[in-house]
Amino acid sequence: MRRGSIVQLIVIGVLAGAIASAVALIPDWLPSSASREAGRIDFVFWFVTGICIFVFSIVTAVIVYAVWKFRVKPDDDSDGPPIHGHTGLEIVWTAIPALLVTAIAIVSAIVLAKDDAAGANPLRVNVYAQQFFWSYGYPGYRNKLSSVLRLPVNRSVVLTMHARDVIHSFWVPEFRQKQDLVPGIHATLHITPDKVGTYPVICTELCGFGHGLMRSRVVVMDSTAFEKWAEKKGTS
Amino acid sequence: MTTAVEHHDVGPVRQGLPPPPGGLRRVLYPGFLRAAWMTPLFFGIGSAIVVLCRWWGGWHPIWFGEIIVLVGALIAAPIGFLAGIGAFDYWVRYSIGAPTEPEDHSGHGAYSWRDYFRVNTDHKVIGMQYLATTIFFFLAGGLLAMLVRAELAKPGMQFFDNQTYNGLFSVHASLMIFLFVIPAFAGLANFVVPLMLGAPDMAFPRLNALSYWLLPIAGIMMLSSFLVPGGAFASGWTGYAPLSVHQPLGTIFFNMGVQWAGASSIMTALNFLVTIITMRAPGMTFWRMPLLVWANFTTSLLVVIATPFIAGSQFFVMFDRVMHTHFFDVGGGGYPLGYQHIFWFYSHPAVYIMMLPGFGIASEVISVFSRKPIFGYRLMALSLMAILVLGFSVWAHHMFVSGMAPWLRVPMMITTLMIAVPTGIKVFSWLATIWEGKINFATPMLWAVGFVSMFVIGGLSGIYLGAVPIDIHVSDTYFVVAHIHYVLFGGSLFTIFAGIYYWFPKMTGHQYNEKLGKLHFWLTFIGFNLTFFPMHLIGTQGMPRRVSDYAPQFGNWNLFISVASFFLGASTIVFLYNMVISMRRGAPAEANPWRALTLEWQVSSPPPVFNFDEIPQVVGNPYEYGVPGARHAVLNGDRAATETEEVRH
Amino acid sequence: MSAHAEAHHGPPIANHSSRVNASILGMLLFIASEIMLFGAFFTAYFFVRVVNGIPWPQPPFELPVFVAGVNTAILVTSSFTMHWALQSIKRGNRAGLQAGLLLTFLMGLVFLLTQAREYSRVGFAPHDGAFGTIFYCLTGLHGAHVFIGLSILLFMTIRAFRGHFSPEQHHGVEIGGIYWHFVDVMWIVVYSTVYLL
Ligand code: HEM
Ligand SMILES: [Cu+2]
Numbered sequence A: 001m002r003r004g005s006i007v008q009l010i011v012i013g014v015l016a017g018a019i020a021s022a023v024a025l026i027p028d029w030l031p032s033s034a035s036r037e038a039g040r041i042d043f044v045f046w047f048v049t050g051i052c053i054f055v056f057s058i059v060t061a062v063i064v065y066a067v068w069k070f071r072v073k074p075d076d077d078s079d080g081p082p083i084h085g086h087t088g089l090e091i092v093w094t095a096i097p098a099l100l101v102t103a104i105a106i107v108s109a110i111v112l113a114k115d116d117a118a119g120a121n122p123l124r125v126n127v128y129a130q131q132f133f134w135s136y137g138y139p140g141y142r143n144k145l146s147s148v149l150r151l152p153v154n155r156s157v158v159l160t161m162h163a164r165d166v167i168h169s170f171w172v173p174e175f176r177q178k179q180d181l182v183p184g185i186h187a188t189l190h191i192t193p194d195k196v197g198t199y200p201v202i203c204t205e206l207c208g209f210g211h212g213l214m215r216s217r218v219v220v221m222d223s224t225a226f227e228k229w230a231e232k233k234g235t236s
Numbered sequence B: 001m002t003t004a005v006e007h008h009d010v011g012p013v014r015q016g017l018p019p020p021p022g023g024l025r026r027v028l029y030p031g032f033l034r035a036a037w038m039t040p041l042f043f044g045i046g047s048a049i050v051v052l053c054r055w056w057g058g059w060h061p062i063w064f065g066e067i068i069v070l071v072g073a074l075i076a077a078p079i080g081f082l083a084g085i086g087a088f089d090y091w092v093r094y095s096i097g098a099p100t101e102p103e104d105h106s107g108h109g110a111y112s113w114r115d116y117f118r119v120n121t122d123h124k125v126i127g128m129q130y131l132a133t134t135i136f137f138f139l140a141g142g143l144l145a146m147l148v149r150a151e152l153a154k155p156g157m158q159f160f161d162n163q164t165y166n167g168l169f170s171v172h173a174s175l176m177i178f179l180f181v182i183p184a185f186a187g188l189a190n191f192v193v194p195l196m197l198g199a200p201d202m203a204f205p206r207l208n209a210l211s212y213w214l215l216p217i218a219g220i221m222m223l224s225s226f227l228v229p230g231g232a233f234a235s236g237w238t239g240y241a242p243l244s245v246h247q248p249l250g251t252i253f254f255n256m257g258v259q260w261a262g263a264s265s266i267m268t269a270l271n272f273l274v275t276i277i278t279m280r281a282p283g284m285t286f287w288r289m290p291l292l293v294w295a296n297f298t299t300s301l302l303v304v305i306a307t308p309f310i311a312g313s314q315f316f317v318m319f320d321r322v323m324h325t326h327f328f329d330v331g332g333g334g335y336p337l338g339y340q341h342i343f344w345f346y347s348h349p350a351v352y353i354m355m356l357p358g359f360g361i362a363s364e365v366i367s368v369f370s371r372k373p374i375f376g377y378r379l380m381a382l383s384l385m386a387i388l389v390l391g392f393s394v395w396a397h398h399m400f401v402s403g404m405a406p407w408l409r410v411p412m413m414i415t416t417l418m419i420a421v422p423t424g425i426k427v428f429s430w431l432a433t434i435w436e437g438k439i440n441f442a443t444p445m446l447w448a449v450g451f452v453s454m455f456v457i458g459g460l461s462g463i464y465l466g467a468v469p470i471d472i473h474v475s476d477t478y479f480v481v482a483h484i485h486y487v488l489f490g491g492s493l494f495t496i497f498a499g500i501y502y503w504f505p506k507m508t509g510h511q512y513n514e515k516l517g518k519l520h521f522w523l524t525f526i527g528f529n530l531t532f533f534p535m536h537l538i539g540t541q542g543m544p545r546r547v548s549d550y551a552p553q554f555g556n557w558n559l560f561i562s563v564a565s566f567f568l569g570a571s572t573i574v575f576l577y578n579m580v581i582s583m584r585r586g587a588p589a590e591a592n593p594w595r596a597l598t599l600e601w602q603v604s605s606p607p608p609v610f611n612f613d614e615i616p617q618v619v620g621n622p623y624e625y626g627v628p629g630a631r632h633a634v635l636n637g638d639r640a641a642t643e644t645e646e647v648r649h
Numbered sequence C: 001m002s003a004h005a006e007a008h009h010g011p012p013i014a015n016h017s018s019r020v021n022a023s024i025l026g027m028l029l030f031i032a033s034e035i036m037l038f039g040a041f042f043t044a045y046f047f048v049r050v051v052n053g054i055p056w057p058q059p060p061f062e063l064p065v066f067v068a069g070v071n072t073a074i075l076v077t078s079s080f081t082m083h084w085a086l087q088s089i090k091r092g093n094r095a096g097l098q099a100g101l102l103l104t105f106l107m108g109l110v111f112l113l114t115q116a117r118e119y120s121r122v123g124f125a126p127h128d129g130a131f132g133t134i135f136y137c138l139t140g141l142h143g144a145h146v147f148i149g150l151s152i153l154l155f156m157t158i159r160a161f162r163g164h165f166s167p168e169q170h171h172g173v174e175i176g177g178i179y180w181h182f183v184d185v186m187w188i189v190v191y192s193t194v195y196l197l
């Protein structure tokens, strides 16, 4: 390959990378983050995005360059050079992706382990789902029941899932955490909210005709306000 | 399984079937007329068996609608239809030891349009039957998608109620997967694989015909579920239990439709495997097979091994529903997550069933239109095998948030991410094949290169989904919808189009209109990206999938997507128009318009009834473009050349 | 479609690129698929019995281990008579073929009838808990396969009595036989997992 074409290739690659980075950076890809887990998950997201932009730029550079330079002339019916392969190259493009995905796997596994580890003395909340309602129980507070999930800020929370009919899924985009609720299985989900505010709770597992409307809210409040609310008698 | 046609003990050959007998005997002659009375007859027999059993067992009510529909309409009636059109005639005669008719090959081939509407044993006719049928269901599924997008154009409810909406996307997905992508690939392969192998037909032509005729049954079953009380099945193409157990009647149309389609793909796969193993032309070693054949070989292995699992999962749902068993019912000791494990043990391999044949098509097209050998042919074949093996060890990546045992997540993540390696090998090898080629961007090549670029995006979004922490956030959101469309639309559908345009001259004997072909590509390519790329964004931002209503903040993007999707849908008109006019008035096609080396291009367009006058002798690799004097095969007349060639090898 | 005009001869003789007979290979692949179907049912068994850990058999129900054991012996014997039938026709002994097939068929029938009897006496139904579900579905799936196997046997027997098959031409018996052996082996697996374990 000539010098010039390598430069052209790199220029296209950089351009493609720039466009991809712009697509990655200009819109708000992720909703605001309201839990410690979200921060870590976002890190994986951007880590993977970086790798993907890298791969995408290489592939795009090659495709664009080939489409541009290797078009056949209308009256040319000769064949291309009979290249059958290149062992070195094949090893490279087996090894590098293997390394990249290994890196992703390691980062993901670490983040997963951290996200799953609940701190000492977490707040326990039961999440109940049924067609097409959410409700939340606080076993630490005389089984107080609520239709809105209220959580104290900066305290580790363990949600235990209870499905009463079919499968539902608990998702708060701002927490980046999601867990299916399966009849008979009481999976747990760990969240440490770190920003006061109100966020949507969305059911993400098709659960029947009302699935699209199966919403609720989570309110993250400061801990004194939470205690005051939780100690109050009755359901709310 | 004694269906192999012994081609040599033949009687005289006649062209086309004799005209059907006149008078009353016509009613007994295999065809739609006989099907018209055998279908209701079998429905009656099926229903009678149900009623008798219930009466004998003392169950009440004796006349129980749901079971009548299941046994009578969804099992017995289709069998009656198949018997009526004559799919079983030979086997019945064989089984009772009656003299089978001497084979005069009149049932083989097509001499008029009528021959496409009967049980035909010619793999080329069957291939065309497959393609026509699957394109029909593609259009039906596409129209449903338009309805889905119309509903989603604005937040709030527009045209449908929730249950109908759920039915729309469920039927859309099921048709696209089970009645379009999987069988369309089977159709293309049906036409091409025997030719590529240098075989006169498939190993079991009658089984081949039967597997085709199961398809319209499955498709009509799924579509007709819109007509039954309660509406179409509405628990998604995944049909998760326990929801699907407690849905209206339409659900059993899905359960049974999947069984018929699944039986069809198992039979076809078995046929491909036996054909590829036992009927290769002399000299066609495994390492000389075109990659399309390799791709169908691996796909067929996946089908034979994995499909029974989806059959099982649908049986269980049906049993839970009509027999009140407790597979997925916690109260009775069942295990709801079992459904997902069993379902994905098929359906993850199924995503490769929907992609590997496309890899094969892309390899053919890219090599021919770059005028270069496939880069790293052996590694290409081996990576197919690697995907096959790994594909069985990743099913639970669809279940990262399902509540399954948490320790399963990291191993499944590792195997999932590992699949990116063989997939990457394929992509890079295609790129290296294009490199320094003499690329001719005819329509098939446009689709193939378009496929590579779109598939890369789909593969990269797959990496996001494979990384568990990210998947926890984006699972069951529009991000997944974007991913599946980049791999299934940008991947499978683009390669199906590549294949249709590439083999169009061979299949019809006419050349398609190149200008319209290119127009079709560009409209689709642009419409596709405008429609599906933004879905990544609204997914990560928080829009769940399978909802008819959504938060107002996503309104603008959804409107944009809906408009783009109508544009995308309209681009199909160009395709249909091109197909129809070219089939009738296109310029006559040469035998080998693309100057390709593989065997299907060495015979006339369309190929003769029995493909080859004499079985060809394969002498070299299929992609030796640019190698001076290289040949893939020698057809009759060239024997002398073969002999010297063989000595050298 | 002018290319068709000169296609007056039949198809060319396909090359045999493998020593395996196509029909036998087809049957083996079909059996692979069948094994996976049983695999799906055994997966359900695994979830109910191992993951959920329900008692097996679930009290107060009991499984007729002994009767089913006798039934097992019958089915296993029928595999030997099947084998005998095949060996007979290979040596040109038609009477042996006919007797072997007939015996096999009868034993298969006895097996199936015994199972039907067992169903009516066992004292629980498919809807009696996950235990009943799995018991009926596994044995029922197998029973359906016995039924298919019996139909194949019936056809083979009819053909044998009508003078088909010869020492050179006996794939029909061989292939049906392979299926019967599969049904038989599968029963041993079902019997040991459902009744014995
Ligand atoms: C690098 C390759 C790929 C990776 C790593 C990958 C990964 C994944 C993962 C992890 C999911 C589950 C997402 C979720 O539900 O949370 C998924 C979904 C899906 N993938 Fe892929 N995928 C890849 C390629 C493909 C291909 C080639 C196809 C089909 C041709 C495909 C079709 C699908 C489909 C249909 C779904 C959605 C299933 C549903 O309805 O829930 N994927 N993919
Ligand atoms: Cu829901």
Ligand SMILES: [Cu+2]
Pocket: B347, B348, B351, B394, B395, B397, B398
């Ligand atoms: Cu998957």
